Amino acid sequence: MQTMAKPILTRPSIPPEDAETVIDVDDVSMIFNIASEQFNSLKEYFIALARHELKFKEFRALNHINFKVKRGEAFGLVGTNGSGKSTMLKIIAGVLEASEGTCTVRGTIAPLIELGAGFDMELTAKENIYLNGALLGYRKEFIDEHFQDIVDFAELQNFMDMPLKNYSSGMVARIAFAIATITEPDILIVDETLSVGDFLFQQKCERRIKELVDSDDVTVLLVSHNIDQVERLCDRVCWIEKGQERMVGPTDEVCAAYKSLGN
Structure with missing residues (x-):
């Protein structure tokens, strides 16, 4: 059990x-x-x-x-x-x-104020990780280095190529929280x-x-x-x-x- x-x-x-x-x-x-x-x-x-x-x-x-x-x-x-x-x-x-x-x-500041803020719901989760990371001031090289950490924390490995418009609000929250907390x-x-x-x-x-x-x-x-x-x-x-x-x-x-x- x-x-x-x-x-x-x-x-x-x-x-x-x-x-x-x-x-x-x-x-x-x-x-x-x-x-x-x-x-x-x-x-x-x-x-x-x-x-x-x-x-x-x-x-x-x-x-x-x-x-x-x-x-x-x-x-x-x-x-x-x-x-x-x-x-x-x-x-x-x-x-x-x-x-x-x-x-x-x-x-x-890493703000998690509104779910989906800074996301493009037409883009895939993978694309949004880079987009949202850029809005938070992270360079592409930094996201490359921490991409797998974000995916692992969000526990959405099988959904990275799915547009966010098909995500539930809970799945969007997972991505947003993982991006905001990959650093300190x-x-x-x-x-x-x-x-x-x-x-x-x-x-x-x-x-x-x-x-x-x-x-x-x-x-x-x-x-x-x-x-x-x-x-x-x-x-x-x-x-x-x-x-x-x-x-x-x-x-x-x-x-x-x-x-x-x-x-």
């Missing part, structure tokens, strides 16, 4: 107090302007825009968020849906620019990627994240609705709720407060 892999039960060691700060989120707010009325078509929208009749209301996706992340730390972001966690990650990754405040990042980036940003795929591969990804953090050089920023996963992997956590920072601190304390939200 095959023995099932056991989940990871221990968190990485906490970095020393004097460790370098690699992510410094200082009083960050993100403001979006949303049309205050609904339109039935783009034509109606542009007519209102041309007549200067279009009115907007301000929506604060993030409101004065503050936290620092040390080198070698596994840091989590939690909160209910629509609370601004992914927006915060996109600001850190440089995809969005904060409306107010500053976000300072020191080091190279300074900062690995993971947004719900670990929730896709079968539980054995989820555990494999967790083990890889733990290996990266245990190297003391890689910082991991994790967003997950799986609080058990956050408790297993993260040293500290920031709880953002509806754009407001509710709590920053040790994982056990913040997750306990977050889980009591519905009580």
Whole structure:
């Protein structure tokens, strides 16, 4: 009988107090302007825009968020849906620019923010490995050297010549995670990627994240609705709720407060 892999039960060691700060989120707010009325078509929208009749209301996706992340730390972001966690990650990754405040990042980033981002679904998995690797800054020679490592980790040896449009979301996640973690980036940003795929591969990804953090050089920023996963992997956590920072601190304390939200 095959023995099932056991989940990871221990968190990485906490970095020393004097460790370098690699992510410094200082009083960050993100403001979006949303049309205050609904339109039935783009034509109606542009007519209102041309007549200067279009009115907007301000929506604060993030409101004065503050936290620092040390080198070698596994840091989590939690909160209910629509609370601004992914927006915060996109600001850190440089995809969005904060409306107010500053976000300072020191080091190279490997973002796993949106599954399939940077992939061409018409191309094969093999072609996408080279394409996505190039977008992450890897030279062709580097991908050549690590290609088999990527394939082995993703466990998709028999599907390399298949277009990604025929892949499941879980298979795409395997490829994306394998590419992003073939080296040790300074900062690995993971947004719900670990929730896709079968539980054995989820555990494999967790083990890889733990290996990266245990190297003391890689910082991991994790967003997950799986609080058990956050408790297993993260040293500290920031709880953002509806754009407001509710709590920053040790994982056990913040997750306990977050889980009591519905009580």
